[in-house]
Each structure stands twice: as structure tokens, then as C-alpha cells.
Amino acid sequence: MPSKYRSALGVAAAAIIGIAALATPGGxxxxxxxxxxxxxxxxxxxxxxxxxxxxxxxxxxxxxxxxxxxxxxxxxxxxxxxxxxxxxxxxxxxxxxxxxxxVDLQGNRWRADGDPNSMYNVVRATGAVDVWRKNDPAGKNILGTGIGVALIDSGVAPVKGLNDPARIVNGPDLSFESQAPNLRYVDTFGHGTHMAGLIAGRDPDVNPLTVNVPGNFTGMAPNANLISVKVATADGATDVSQVIAAIDWVVTHRNDPRLNIRVLNLSFGTDSYQDARLDPLSHAVEAAWKKGITVVVSGGNDGKTRTALSMPAANPYVIAVGAADSKGTDSRSDDVVADFSSRGNTTRSVDLTAPGRSIVGLRDPGAYIDVNYPTGLVPGDTTGRFFRGSGSSQAAAITSGAAALLLQQRPGLTPDQVKKLLTSTADAMPAAEVLGRGAGQLNILKAIQAPTPTTTQTWAASTGTGSLESSRGTAHVADPTTDTELTGETDIMGRAWNGTTWAKAASAGTAWSGGTWNGAVWTGTSLTGTTTTGRNWTGVTWSGTNWAGRTWSGRTWSGAVWDGRTWSGRTWSGTTWSGRTWSGSYWSASIWK
Missing domain, CATH: 3.30.70.80 (Peptidase S8 propeptide/proteinase inhibitor I9)
Structure with a gap:
């Protein structure tokens, strides 16, 4: 890989790095x-x-x-x-x-049952454990069985908890790393693996109905199928055209045999201020929503510094999720909106919140964030399996798993009904400010018990005919050889962008034709492998592009894209992000509360 490998997707990834210590000196x-x-x-x-x-x-x-x-x-x-x-x-x-x-909080005595931000406790706080013991109309326990959750991210590593080939499917690798066979489908960044574990992780020896061993790991929907669509490289580099292509692929293939994609998790967002009715990324998620896919998007990690949600969370149809801070207690009565979680504005804020500070998820050994940010490791975790991170990315992933549980219980739910059930049953957050908490904090048990609502959202339809360049916001990838940024109305293949033509195909669910998108061949046309050996979408060589297959990298990412600028509860500075260096000014244990 080129040494000049600056970042792009590196942003929501920011949502996973851990803090240096768990308490203040002398505390x-x-x-x-x-x-x-x-x-x-x-x-x-x-x-x-x-x-x-x-x-x-x-x-x-x-x-x-x-x-x-x-x-x-x-x-x-x-x-x-x-x-x-x-x-x-x-x-x-x-x-x-x-x-x-x-007792030594920095020693070898960390236990999941003693950490309110472990998934062992998150699945209890959200009511998921109680839901797992209930039955769907067919008499099966509600574990997300049969529901496909698409994860557009940096890939999924087959670590313990995510190494079940019957449930984990690699969709197309649309990242720049797809051109290196040894990197295709591999999560070299670590963000996607962390999200995947929160959504549908499950250790092979876990019986979710009797999950009482703190050392075992279980995500929100432990029987759901996870379809990974990789768009990001080792430093997080991706272009908005790759993310849009990934969303379109999910829509086109949602009903493929063995996929049944009903939920789309997008822990990603740009700092675009383009009107959501025009923005192509916004239109892509809205098209997925209207095709029956419940789209869950991270609201952003700009705190109060930006008076808008990131794009595409700004689209009013989708479920925009903010991060809740447990304050380190088991009780929800003192929970607040995490300081880094985007507040939005009175016109568009998040729809609800979910646990998002210092969440303990699965580690991707050797990935970029694992190597560069060892403070994300959980002190006292003698297994070396876990990594701690904060962000609306984590909150969105937890909510996506909850949506999969609802859809197993009631497969006929529309995305509008899923959204209404999750928001109308959320727990109140009396200690939290109104702007930024949405309807409250996720409670999937209450949602499962609530009657099916009759509801239809009637927001003005988007057109998607806006600018692709504006959709990027300030984040661009660059050719590492010539240092040329990818800008303007052009996708990564050098193809001209025609918003009117694309938007019509996206709405119809026909933006992909075989392995072709926007007039260029991006991937193969079939799923290979078995449920015992692993299933991967076929890859192809990108030829005929104006950059001859070179790997692009991030250039001007400001930290707003992958909604992960807050690893382990503290905000790293997006203004100093160059793709190779992260600001460490907020990693001091002395300022962590």
C-alpha cells in the first residue's frame, strides 16, 4: 500500500478509540x-x-x-x-x-458485569435480554433470526463472536482495497468490526436465553444475519460516491436469497450543509427507506459546535441516533446526552438516543486503530478481545440490532412503523437537555410489547439532483501519487455524475445492473461460497479509470465523516486530522470524568 495513505472513512472510526485511564489521578x-x-x-x-x-x-x-x-x-x-x-x-x-x-481498575480484574458500558450490561439496560426470551408468531425466540442487517463500513474481521460463516456475509468490497486480493473484505481499519459486534455479535458457546457469563460477548440481535459492504480502507479513506454506490447495492439486492436485508446501519456522515431534499447521499437513504429498509444513521459527533446533524442523518425519514452517556451507573435516571453527540437544531435533531459512551465492543487485532490507539484496549481484559469506544456510531449500531429484533417479531412492519415503535417507547431522560435527546433512550422491551402503530411519514420527497461535490462537504480523497483531490461532479471511477439520471434509478432500485454502477464495473455479479466456508461477493479488477487503479487516500477529512471523533468518551480534534496523525490533546485521563 502507498506510504502516503491519508484518511477518509477515518472519521466515524474515530468513534472507537479508548481512553488512557478510567479515573482521574487522586480520584x-x-x-x-x-x-x-x-x-x-x-x-x-x-x-x-x-x-x-x-x-x-x-x-x-x-x-x-x-x-x-x-x-x-x-x-x-x-x-x-x-x-x-x-x-x-x-x-x-x-x-x-x-x-x-x-481492587485495581487498571489491573487484571475487569469484568463485564461490573462495567455498565459493556454489552453484557447494555443488552440488559435496553431490555434486549428480556426480548430474547419472548417468542415470535412462529414460536421462535426473538433473537433477530432471519433478519438481514446491512453494514456499510470498513468490513468485518472474523474474530470470535463474528466468525460464524452461516450468519456473516461479505457483500461487494467497494473500497480502494478491493484491488488488493489479500485486503479484499478485510477490516484493516477496525471500525466495522466494532459496529458488527454491537449489532449481531455472538460467541459460539453462548446460549442467549441463559446468557449469564460475563466473559461471553453478545450483541443486540445475536441471531441476525450481517451483510458487510466494505467501502473504507485502513485509514478510513472513502469517497461519498462509494457510500452511495453501497446503499444502492443494498437496495438492489435486498431480496436476494439468504439476504433478506431489512435494516441498514450507516455509522457515517459528512459535514454537508446541502439541503437534504437535494443531497444525493440523503436521497440514497430515503430511496432505501421507501423500498422497505429501516435505515439507522448516526447523528454525528459535533456536540454543540455544529447546528445541524451530519448528512444523511439530516434526512427526516431515517432513524437518526444520538449517543447517551450512562454516567457510569446502572440507573438510567441520571443518563444525559453525551457531550460529543450532535444536537442538531429545532428543525431536525436526533430521533432517539442509545448507549454511546465508552461502549466495550470487539477488537480487531492489527487494524489501524488497534495499532495506533492501544488506549482503546480495556484495562484488565485478560482475553485481549475487547476495545472501548464512544460515538453516535455505537449508538446507531445498538439501535440497528434492536430494529432487527422488532422485525423478527413483526416481519410486516414498515420502516415508518419501526421508527414509531422505537421512538414512542423510548425511556425518558429527565437529566438530559431537550435538544439532542430526541424521544429519549432506546428501550426495545417496551417497543416489543407495544401495539403496532398506524403511521406514515409525509415529509417532502427528496429529489437527489443536488451536487455530488457538495455532498462530500469538506472531506476529499486524494491520489497519493499526484496529490490530486477528487472533487467536482465525478465519482471514483472518473465517471461524470448526472444527478437526475442517478436519482431516478436509485428510487426505482435499479441503480445497479449486474456489477455495474454509474456506467462502470465496480464488482462481480454473484455470491460465492457456502454457509460453512463463508460467502463473499465476487470481486473484479478496476480498469480503464483515469487513475489507473491507484489507491486514493484521505486528504481533507475534518473528522466529521465516520461519526467517530470521540473514542472512549473524549473528543479528538478533527481540525488536526491529516490521515496520519490524530490529536492526542483530549486523551488525557486527567480530564475524563
């Missing part, structure tokens, strides 16, 4: 590292709880005192009579008691 983590000592007959301990009030009362009954809260592990410090420790361990509301010196 709870430092307290937890103090040696366990007895003060008279009192011993310092860490109490983790299932019920904080009951646990606090239990400490008081022993003659002890409650100390500082340790919300990151759902616990608190305390001093209790040494002889009462055993009784305290058995008290209602108490999960565990450990001597203070035995």
Missing part, C-alpha cells in the same frame, strides 16, 4: 489502589451493588460508613467492621465485597 481509582488496612476493627472495602440504596443500608447496619462512590464499577468505598464483612457479602442489594487493596 476513585487511586483510592482503590490504597493498601487494605484496618482502622481499629474497621477495614476499608469496595462494595459493588445491584441496588445502591440497599447496599448502603447494609453497610450502615454493620456499623460501617459509606465512602466515595465508584460509579464506573457500580460501587462505592466503605469502612466496615472486619468481623461483619461476611455478613455484608450476603446482604440484599450487595453484589460483592473486596478488600480495597485487592
Amino acid at each position: 476513585p481509582a487511586a483510592a482503590a489502589r490504597r493498601p487494605a488496612t484496618a482502622a481499629g476493627d474497621l477495614t476499608r472495602v469496595i462494595v459493588t451493588y445491584d441496588d445502591p440504596d440497599a447496599a448502603a443500608r447494609a453497610v450502615t447496619r454493620t456499623g460501617g460508613t459509606v465512602g466515595r462512590p465508584l460509579s464506573i464499577v457500580a460501587g462505592f468505598a466503605a469502612e466496615v467492621p472486619t468481623q461483619q464483612i461476611t455478613a455484608l457479602e450476603a446482604a440484599p442489594g450487595v453484589r460483592a465485597v473486596a478488600l480495597d487493596g485487592e
Whole structure:
């Protein structure tokens, strides 16, 4: 690969990098590292709880005192009579008691059940675990079975939890890396793998009906089929024409045998300010929506600095998702909108929120973010399987998995009905500001239990006849040899863009003809492999382009594209993004709360 490999898709990817530490110097983590000592007959301990009030009362009954809260592990410090420790361990509301010196949040004692942002706890907080134990009309447990979720991203690595060839399908690789056979379908970036795990990850030894082992990993819809459409390279490079082509491919092939694509996850967005009724990317997702695909899009990670959602979340039809911050507690009553999550404006804000800060997902060893940002690794994870990240990317992926559960329960739901069910049953967020929280926080159990609504969205239809260049916003890929940016009304194959012609085909679901899109051959025409060996869409060599098959790379990405500018809850600076360097000014543990 060229050494001058600057970024593009590198942006929503930003949504996955972890922070350097879990607590401030001198804060709870430092307290937890103090040696366990007895003060008279009192011993310092860490109490983790299932019920904080009951646990606090239990400490008081022993003659002890409650100390500082340790919300990151759902616990608190305390001093209790040494002889009462055993009784305290058995008290209602108490999960565990450990001597203070035995607890090290940076050591080897991380447990998914003690981390409110692990998927072990996210599937409980959202109600997914309870949904899995319910049945669809055919008597099958609701696990997303038979529902295809398309993921347009950087690919999916076959790591544990995503290595089931019967459920994971590689659609076409439309990225620049498709021209290197050893990189085709490979997630060299790491963002797509993280999203895939949150949507439909499942360890091979997990029975979702009895999922009670914290070390096992389970996504929101553990039986759903995942169709990966790769558009991004190792540094995240992609052009908006590739993303539009990917959406069109999903629409064209939604009803193919064994795919049944009912949900599309797009943890991506540009900083385009073009009217959503004109913008081609906006029209592409709207066309998918009107063909019966529930499109879930990350709202963006611009916080309050941009008074609009990213594109295509700006389209009013799709489900735009913002990131909720659990504040490190199990309770939802104190949840707020994450500081980095885009607020939008009073005309168009997110539709709802979902967990999106410091979410623990699957790691893609050796990928760009894994190599360059080891702080994303979960301290204390002795398996080395997990990676922590924040962003509306994660929130969208969790919501996509929830949509798959709804569609198994009621396959006849329209996208409008799915959106109404998810928004009308969301949990209130009394501690969160109105702008940015949407209808509230995702609760899939309530949605499953709610009656089917009669609803139809009546927004003005988009035309898609706007500018492809404007749809890019400020993000461009560049030829690494000549340093020439791809700009104007031209796709990556050098083909002229005719918005009127394309928009008509996109609306009809006929933008693809075999392996051809916008007049050029992009991919093969068939799915090869089996459910036991793995299924991949055939690849082809791109020839006859004006850049002779060279790999483009990112040039002017400002950090707005892959909606991932906030790894592990802190925002990295998009203004310093050059494709090779990320700003580390917000990676200090001293400013993480």
C-alpha cells in the first residue's frame, strides 16, 4: 500500500478509540489502589451493588460508613467492621465485597458485569435480554433470526463472536482495497468490526436465553444475519460516491436469497450543509427507506459546535441516533446526552438516543486503530478481545440490532412503523437537555410489547439532483501519487455524475445492473461460497479509470465523516486530522470524568 495513505472513512472510526485511564489521578481509582488496612476493627472495602440504596443500608447496619462512590464499577468505598464483612457479602442489594487493596481498575480484574458500558450490561439496560426470551408468531425466540442487517463500513474481521460463516456475509468490497486480493473484505481499519459486534455479535458457546457469563460477548440481535459492504480502507479513506454506490447495492439486492436485508446501519456522515431534499447521499437513504429498509444513521459527533446533524442523518425519514452517556451507573435516571453527540437544531435533531459512551465492543487485532490507539484496549481484559469506544456510531449500531429484533417479531412492519415503535417507547431522560435527546433512550422491551402503530411519514420527497461535490462537504480523497483531490461532479471511477439520471434509478432500485454502477464495473455479479466456508461477493479488477487503479487516500477529512471523533468518551480534534496523525490533546485521563 502507498506510504502516503491519508484518511477518509477515518472519521466515524474515530468513534472507537479508548481512553488512557478510567479515573482521574487522586480520584476513585487511586483510592482503590490504597493498601487494605484496618482502622481499629474497621477495614476499608469496595462494595459493588445491584441496588445502591440497599447496599448502603447494609453497610450502615454493620456499623460501617459509606465512602466515595465508584460509579464506573457500580460501587462505592466503605469502612466496615472486619468481623461483619461476611455478613455484608450476603446482604440484599450487595453484589460483592473486596478488600480495597485487592481492587485495581487498571489491573487484571475487569469484568463485564461490573462495567455498565459493556454489552453484557447494555443488552440488559435496553431490555434486549428480556426480548430474547419472548417468542415470535412462529414460536421462535426473538433473537433477530432471519433478519438481514446491512453494514456499510470498513468490513468485518472474523474474530470470535463474528466468525460464524452461516450468519456473516461479505457483500461487494467497494473500497480502494478491493484491488488488493489479500485486503479484499478485510477490516484493516477496525471500525466495522466494532459496529458488527454491537449489532449481531455472538460467541459460539453462548446460549442467549441463559446468557449469564460475563466473559461471553453478545450483541443486540445475536441471531441476525450481517451483510458487510466494505467501502473504507485502513485509514478510513472513502469517497461519498462509494457510500452511495453501497446503499444502492443494498437496495438492489435486498431480496436476494439468504439476504433478506431489512435494516441498514450507516455509522457515517459528512459535514454537508446541502439541503437534504437535494443531497444525493440523503436521497440514497430515503430511496432505501421507501423500498422497505429501516435505515439507522448516526447523528454525528459535533456536540454543540455544529447546528445541524451530519448528512444523511439530516434526512427526516431515517432513524437518526444520538449517543447517551450512562454516567457510569446502572440507573438510567441520571443518563444525559453525551457531550460529543450532535444536537442538531429545532428543525431536525436526533430521533432517539442509545448507549454511546465508552461502549466495550470487539477488537480487531492489527487494524489501524488497534495499532495506533492501544488506549482503546480495556484495562484488565485478560482475553485481549475487547476495545472501548464512544460515538453516535455505537449508538446507531445498538439501535440497528434492536430494529432487527422488532422485525423478527413483526416481519410486516414498515420502516415508518419501526421508527414509531422505537421512538414512542423510548425511556425518558429527565437529566438530559431537550435538544439532542430526541424521544429519549432506546428501550426495545417496551417497543416489543407495544401495539403496532398506524403511521406514515409525509415529509417532502427528496429529489437527489443536488451536487455530488457538495455532498462530500469538506472531506476529499486524494491520489497519493499526484496529490490530486477528487472533487467536482465525478465519482471514483472518473465517471461524470448526472444527478437526475442517478436519482431516478436509485428510487426505482435499479441503480445497479449486474456489477455495474454509474456506467462502470465496480464488482462481480454473484455470491460465492457456502454457509460453512463463508460467502463473499465476487470481486473484479478496476480498469480503464483515469487513475489507473491507484489507491486514493484521505486528504481533507475534518473528522466529521465516520461519526467517530470521540473514542472512549473524549473528543479528538478533527481540525488536526491529516490521515496520519490524530490529536492526542483530549486523551488525557486527567480530564475524563
